[in-house]
Amino acid sequence: MTDLRTNFAGIELRNPVLLASGTCGYGEELAPFLDLSRLGGIVTKTITPEPRAGNAPPRIVETAAGMLNSIGLQNPGLQGFIVDKWPYLAALDTKIIVNIAAPTAALHAEMAARLDDVEGIAGIEVNISSPNMKDGGMLFGCSPTASNEVIAAVRAATRLPVIAKLTPNVTDIAAIARAVVDGGADGIAMINTLLGMAVDWRTRKPILGNITGGLSGPAIKPVALALLWKVHQAVDVPIMGLGGITSAEDALEFLVTGATAVQVGTATFIEPGGAADIVAGIESHCAAAGISRVGELVGTLGV
Amino acid sequence: MNEPSPPAIDVQVRVVATTEVAEAFFQTRLQVPDTTIRPGQFVQLRPRSQQSVYPFLRIPLSVAAVDVQQQTIDVLYEQVGPKTTALRHIAAGDEVGFLGPLGNHFPMPDPGADPVAVPVLVGGGIGVPPLIYFGTSLRSHGHEPILLVGARSANKHLPDRLLEPASADVRRASDDGTLGHAGFVTGLLQKALDEPLSSPIVYTCGPHGMMAAVARLCAEREVPCFASLEEYMACGFGVCVGCVVERANKESLPSPYGHYARVCLDGPIFDARQIVW
Structure with a gap:
């Protein structure tokens, strides 16, 4: 038996496998297919200060070994989340990390302060990386200064662990990582989706209603690993690795490269119960390799 | 309109x-472990190995x-891309990933109405399959649905033997005039609604443009119309919020x-008046 318990920035996780924001809603729709108590935790779909309708369809298109999405953060807003979504999540036997996004640093801080009063939230993940938000998201995450300001504002407004979710769509992700750590981030989640586009040459139109979207799925795993390796060398805070994980072996590759925990994202769309299989797979692979604590693997990549 | 649907299961099933x-x-x-599936519901198949x-x-x-x-279900599809190609090539006896049943279902005409409504099913191309199951179910409940079927050409029309269980009154249209009414299936609908039918109720599935025309015809004549929609879909059970359709009554929300409804979970069947065509 391998001990899978993982401490991530003060959050005690049953195991290092969480569901990624935007791929598990607010938990409820997945419950018929997946025993959520088998996971380390779930990260909610992004909430914003006010409710958002999201982008015009089409919002989804399949690409080679992955997909593009341009959902546009359709969500019930902070108040709607607390009233309608939180009671279900609060009753789950797993750690709940709430993902937030807002158009300004001050509004991020207001959201964090409000969530600080909600009993049972394990942490806040700050989405400074959505490619589908014209008034925030990646706008912040592409600038070290703006990233630092948003994270510092959130850090000052809450007692909860603060996790900055980074975009891969930057020149120097290590600089962004250092900026969020300077701002007080307790951890980093990476990567969000890669900016992408699909085109129909016959109609000479983009397929997505929003023209561009975010690429996810196995296609982006090598990109995620390379960026994880860079960030792991640049900062000392724990990292949640994500990007194209569909199997236990994928997850183990992220751990070895420097992730303390991993998030399963797009894979859940195809295998709604898959994250629990990944937990079981990590345990059996570790046991077979004689690893007594999963944490022993973290950042052991020899280069 | 939503009676509780059977719970979805995530399993491997065998191709017969x-x-x-x-x-x-x-x-x-x-070959499926449970055939409790309501007409209009769909399944998500994974025509590849889990490792691929x-x-x-x-x-x-x-x-x-x-x-x-026999504990079987049939799916009907046109081979148009990698997934339909992969599915048609799975050998009998081999397995395919099965997630379902998903979504809501066609609402039955009100049995207490006087007179009971006459169901008119309007299908185009790859939209015909759910209407076959629904028509079959309607007949087993004592209704006599009319089935209007449109396709590009005679060779794209499903054979009589597949449609007969759904209706004793099948009327066909083809875009190129090679079978039945020459023109769109909406021409057949117009004619059917001109007949002295006692209170028709329309159910439709097909290409977006066709369903939009059906919805318009029904709205003009104040005939109830339920449409089974299709959108690019990722998960099929509501988490990705990708397969959305715009709601018509936004001001009241x-x-x-809530401006966009999920085709997979809030649908795929919608009252045609409640969405933006």
């Missing part, structure tokens, strides 16, 4: 047989027929959060 039923149209019969990543997403297909005795 795949046969070509019209040009590039295939029928795949699947191509084709990546599942393929959503509505159920065209259910055989309770409490927040913008």
Whole structure:
């Protein structure tokens, strides 16, 4: 038996496998297919200060070994989340990390302060990386200064662990990582989706209603690993690795490269119960390799 | 309109047989553990091994027929891309990933109405399959549905033997005039609604433009119309919020959060008046 318990920035996780924001809603729709108590935790779909309708369809298109999405953060807003979504999540036997996004640093801080009063939230993940938000998201995450300001504002407004979710769509992700750590981030989640586009040459139109979207799925795993390796060398805070994980072996590759925990994202769309299989797979692979604590693997990549 | 639907299951099922039923149209019969599926519901199939990543997403297909005795269901599809190609090539006896049943279902005409409404099913191309199962179910409940079927050409029309269980009154249209009414299936609908039918109720599934025309005709004549929609879909059970359709009555909603409905979970069947065509 391998001990899978993982401490991530003060959050005690049953195991290092969480569901990624935007791929598990607010938990409820997945419950018929997946025993959520088998996971380390779930990260909610992004909430914003006010409710958002999201982008015009089409919002989804399949690409080679992955997909593009341009959902546009359709969500019930902070108040709607607390009233309608939180009671279900609060009753789950797993750690709940709430993902937030807002158009300004001050509004991020207001959201964090409000969530600080909600009993049972394990942490806040700050989405400074959505490619589908014209008034925030990646706008912040592409600038070290703006990233630092948003994270510092959130850090000052809450007692909860603060996790900055980074975009891969930057020149120097290590600089962004250092900026969020300077701002007080307790951890980093990476990567969000890669900016992408699909085109129909016959109609000479983009397929997505929003023209561009975010690429996810196995296609982006090598990109995620390379960026994880860079960030792991640049900062000392724990990292949640994500990007194209569909199997236990994928997850183990992220751990070895420097992730303390991993998030399963797009894979859940195809295998709604898959994250629990990944937990079981990590345990059996570790046991077979004689690893007594999963944490022993973290950042052991020899280069 | 939503009676509780049976719970969805995530399993591997066996392909019994795949046969070509019209040009590039295939029928795949699947051995399933539970045939409790309501007409209009769909399944998400994964025509690849779990370890492979191509084709990546599942393929959503509505159920065209259910055989309770044999414990099988049929899906009907046109071979158009990698997923339908992969599905048609799965050998009899081999497995395919099965997630379902998903979504809501066609609402039955009100049995207490006087007179009871006459169901008119309007299908186009790859939209015909769910209407076959629904028509079959309507007949088993004592209704006599009219089935209007449109296709590009005679060789794209499903054979009589597949449509007969759904209706004793099948009327066909083809875009190129090679079978039945020359023109769109909406021409057949117009004629049907001109007949002295006692209170028709329309159910439709097909290409977006066709359904929009059907919805418009029904709205003009104040005939109830339910449409089974299709959108690019990732998960099929509501988490990704990708397969959305714009709601028509936005002003009455409490927040913008509800402006888009999920085809997979809030649908695929919608009252045609409640969405933006």
